[in-house]
Amino acid sequence: MLVHPTHERLITLGLAGMARGFEDQRRSPDIAALTFEERLGLLVDREAAERETRRLTTRLKHAALRHNASIEDVDLRTPRGLDRALFQKLVAGDWIDRHEGLLVTGPTGVGKSWLACALAHKACRDGRRVLYQRVPRLFEALAIARGDGRHSRALKALARVELLVLDDWGLSVLTQPERETLLEILEDRHGRSSTIVTSQVPVEEWHAVIGSPTLADAILDRLVHNAHRIELSGESMRRITARRATTTETLDAREPS
Structure with missing residues (x-):
């Protein structure tokens, strides 16, 4: 041709x-x-x-989001403490323009990471620079970067993104290097960009997770101040989804051929 x-x-x-x-x-x-x-x-x-x-x-x-989630797929039907009005405000994205944060807490399986990734995906669609990080792996990567001379460059990269998702925060008490690293990350971003934090630990217990009273005060001042909060509760979404799938399969099997 x-x-x-x-x-x-x-x-x-x-x-x-x-x-x-x-x-x-x-x-x-x-x-x-x-x-x-x-x-x-x-x-x-x-x-x-x-x-x-x-x-x-x-x-x-x-962004390397953990879940291929979108705001259109977020389950607003299941009662789990997700305020629809607040969710719609977060979807609009103005809070990112104002450099505000978002803290998502609740037991395992209620959809914290999915919700964070859905909002991060929307931010990408809105033209924003986004990065997802699981906190334990982030600390490991930054410890390696400190050893080979890339630590400063890695911190600058974290500071540049408009929305940083820190997933699985608080799984264990922080070590001294982790406390100092987290404070550096938050200091670089405070008032300049937005951060989403997800955790199984209630915000009221984060002081103990950090471990050092002095650094805990400094970290929480930057992390909790001017941040929206979503406190999820209820049954695991994985179990609910599996039960719905089983029910659908049962109903389909009863349909006449």
């Missing part, structure tokens, strides 16, 4: 979206009904849409 020279020129100029749109127009029998301005507008829209898709793909890859 011969390639149209205009298609080749668009590819050469890095306008792959317009090139694909141009080929689609060439194959469309109804395209002649459109004016030149309308056809050009469709090509520009195609290029813009494909560029935004590529940018979103890049942002999501960098």
Whole structure:
């Protein structure tokens, strides 16, 4: 098949979206009904849409979210302490513009990480730089970075993202190097960007998890101040989802063939 020279020129100029749109127009029998301005507008829209898709793909890859979650999939039906009004405010994203935080607590399985990843995914869709980190692995990575001279650079990378998700906070009492590292991270981000923290431990017990009264006061002042709170409760969402799936399968099996 011969390639149209205009298609080749668009590819050469890095306008792959317009090139694909141009080929689609060439194959469309109804395209002649459109004016030149309308056809050009469709090509520009195609290029813009494909560029935004590529940018979103890049942002999501960098974010490395634990769950492929989206706000549309968040379960608002199951009673578990998730305030709908607050959730909708968080979805809008203005709190990130104001550099506020979000603390999500509750027992294991109630959907803390899923909710955090859904909000982080929405932030990516809104064009924000996002990064997900499990706290235990983050501390391990930063300890290694300290040993090979990359520690300062790693901290700067954490400071640059607009939304940082710190998942599984408080699984064990922090060591002295971990306390100091966490304070550095929060100090760099305080008043400049937003952080989501998820934890099985209630906020009231975080002081004991940190371990050092002096550093605990400094860390919690930066972490808890000006932060929204979601306190989830109830049965594990994993069990609820499994039970719903079993019920659906049972009902399907009863349907007449």
